[in-house]
Amino acid sequence: MAEPELAKRIIRVLKKLSAIHGSTMLARIGGGQPFRTLVATILSARVRDEVTEQVVPRVLERWPDAESLAVASPHQVEQVIRRIGLYRVKSVRLVEVAKQLMRDHGGRVPSDFDALIQLPGVGRKTAGCVMVYAFGQAALPVDTHVHRISNRLAWVKTSNPDATELALRAVVAKNWWSRVNDLLVHHGKTICRPQRPLCGDCLVWQDCAYGVKNRRPD
DNA sequence: AAAACGGGGGC
DNA sequence: GCCCCAGTTTT
Numbered sequence: 001m002a003e004p005e006l007a008k009r010i011i012r013v014l015k016k017l018s019a020i021h022g023s024t025m026l027a028r029i030g031g032g033q034p035f036r037t038l039v040a041t042i043l044s045a046r047v048r049d050e051v052t053e054q055v056v057p058r059v060l061e062r063w064p065d066a067e068s069l070a071v072a073s074p075h076q077v078e079q080v081i082r083r084i085g086l087y088r089v090k091s092v093r094l095v096e097v098a099k100q101l102m103r104d105h106g107g108r109v110p111s112d113f114d115a116l117i118q119l120p121g122v123g124r125k126t127a128g129c130v131m132v133y134a135f136g137q138a139a140l141p142v143d144t145h146v147h148r149i150s151n152r153l154a155w156v157k158t159s160n161p162d163a164t165e166l167a168l169r170a171v172v173a174k175n176w177w178s179r180v181n182d183l184l185v186h187h188g189k190t191i192c193r194p195q196r197p198l199c200g201d202c203l204v205w206q207d208c209a210y211g212v213k214n215r216r217p218d
Numbered sequence: 219a220a221a222a223c224g225g226g227g228g229c
Numbered sequence: 230g231c232c233c234c235a236g237t238t239t240t
Contacts, residue, residue: 026235045236051226052235085224085234093237123237143235185235194233195229 007171009207010155014172016203017183024182025049029056030133034109036060037134038116041126042094047084049189055084059094066107069098093121111135132181138174140165140181145188152192152210 026044029052030037039059044052058080063069069077077091084090097119101107109130110116116127128141142150142165150156150164157163172180191198197214205211 024235041235042237044234046224046234048227048234083225085226086236087225089223089237121237125236129235141235145235181235189235 006155006167009153010167010171013153013204013207014180014183016207017187018179019203020183020186022186024185025053026129026133027182029053032134032136034111034130034134035065037130038097038109038122038126039094041129042097042121043081043084043090045090045126046086051083055081063098066098066101066109069095070102070107072098090121096120097122109134111137113139132178136178138177140168140172140177142168143185145192146181146184148194149184149188149192152197153204153208 026037026040029040036056040052040056043056043059059077062080063072063077072095074091074095077094078087081087081091100119101109105115111131111134113127113131116122116130117124125141125143128139131137131139132141142161146168147161147164150167151159155164155167168180169177187203191202197210199205199208199211199214202208202211205215
């Protein structure tokens with residue numbers, strides 16, 4: 001451990017945040033099923049939860065598996081996901097993903113990070129979310145929320161999300177990664193928001209220079 | 219490292 | 230009107 005002081009700070013914050021309970025959007029929509037989780041995660045990119053939660057079930061109702069989605073036309077998909085941003089790109093990619101699943105993986109979603117990340121429109125975040133929520137495998141997909149928290153609490157000094165991921169992996173046991181991800185994402189969406197964070201309601205404001213300054217402005 | 223994709227909601 | 234949204238791909 002290069003920085004035991006940092007490790008202690010991270011652990012202290014995570015313990016306080018462990019009082020948080022509740023499910024995440026991807027856990028609700030995906031229901032632990034690989035195909036549902038994959039589709040939900042791809043469509044959720046740069047889209048608010050409320051829109052994703054309304055649109056994705058309609059997609060899955062019409063195309064419940066890779067076999068049916070692979071023979072759909074992107075235009076058909078586009079009509080259904082129209083409320084989501086980037087829908088032109090995403091409709092083409094969804095069909096392409098389904099075709100690739102049929103061609104290379106027997107119509108199943110691979111339970112392998114390296115295979116997932118090769119699907120079109122699937123990056124580190126999406127692959128990590130599928131591994132965590134669909135396969136229950138250890139993965140810590142650091143997103144903008146977790147990265148923002150990491151910066152405000154001064155866990156990392158660079159703008160690289162990978163640095164945050166490494167810092168967390170160093171101090172959190174593998175079987176807790178999904179739980180830690182849930183805690184931090186939930187905290188980032190509700191309290192530690194990008195603008196006007198609710199430091200007055202924050203459980204860890206005392207561990208955060210940003211929070212201390214916000215609660216005791218001078 | 220930065221731009222592009224992109225409609226919809228909050229303020 | 231401006232900024233942001235459980236990112237990924239391209240330049």
